[in-house]
Amino acid sequence: MKAALIHEIGGLPELGEIDAPERDSGRALVEIDSVPLNPIDVALASGKHYLGPPKTPYVPGSEGVGRIVEADSLEPGTRVYISDDGLGGRGRDGTLAERATVVEEEALELPEGVSDELAAACGTAGLAGWLPVAWRAQVGPGDRVLVLGATGTVGLAAVQAARIKGAQRIVAAGRRPEGLEEARKVGAHATVRLDEDDLAAALKEAAGGDGPTVVIDPLWGEPLVAATEAAAPGARFVQIGQSAGPSATLTSGIVRGKQLEIYGYSNFVVPADARRAAYLELVSHAARSELEFPVQAYPLERVGEAWERQVNGPGAKLVIRLN
DSSP states (O other), rough: EEEEEEEEETSSOOOEEEOOOOOTEEEEEEEEEEOOOOHHHHHHHHHHHTTTOSSBBBBSSSEEEEEEEEEESSSSOOOOEOTTTTTTTSSSSSSSEEEEEGGGOOOEETTTTHHHHHHHOOTHHHHHHHHHHIIIIITTTEEEEEEEESSSHHHHHHHHHHHTOOEEEEEEESOOOOEEEEEEEESEEEETTTTTTTHHHHHHHOOTTOOOSEEEEEEHHHHHHHHHHHOOTEEEEOOOTTTOOOOOOOOOHHHHHHEEEEEEEEESSSSHHHHHHHHHHHHHHHHHTTTTEEEEEEGGGGGGHHHHHHHHHSSSEEEOOHH
């Protein structure tokens, strides 16, 4: 069957042929339709992930959307989202192939009304924005939420999660004007460019009141420092990434004086049941047209081109179509 293959660490995936997988008891055999590209896929393929480089050649892809071919508890033809289970170089071949197998608990039935591409975008990237808002910070009415790095899929998911959870005010901060306009369309009340001369003052003014009560931070670095200066007393920070740098110098007096709360977050440490429930909640909002992401699809034959774009900053959620 056709598959994308990484032949050497640091190389691009290339179209090739592999043997079709066989299903064991307790596992589902899935015909793959759509596979989103994620930073973890690039990190594994470049040898920069903490798990170390996969043994080559291997099939990348850590999640996907498809239809059941055969399973113990799911009917053939059932449309499902699959993830986890060591897919994509974390122990075995991944989803960038015409078929894949997964433990049946990781095959989540999809509702009608959501496209394969959107269901794929709701996975790793969608959850990385949704869960910090809904599960870690437990945003609710009265909260003023600042989303740093709001122009990517994760940031847009966080903006929409804050809107759905009833936040009083939502501020999207980022660098790309077109991305900030997208954030405004999906729920941000105000936007702030990260290159403002006095970023802390701009963030506080945009949030209103005495500053944001919740900060969702996929950036770290200087934007995070400015956000602590802008934050309201008792603000909750959820740290989910380091796109702006691996270190930040925080002022002790601000953290102590404002009694700031800083929470770490990673998709990988969310309990499996909570992750599955969150995905189903997220995709149900998408099925009701309450949540959306800009998505661009590529055929499997152009996977190398899409991969290069993912490495260089995609600007939209990139999804590989296999069928």
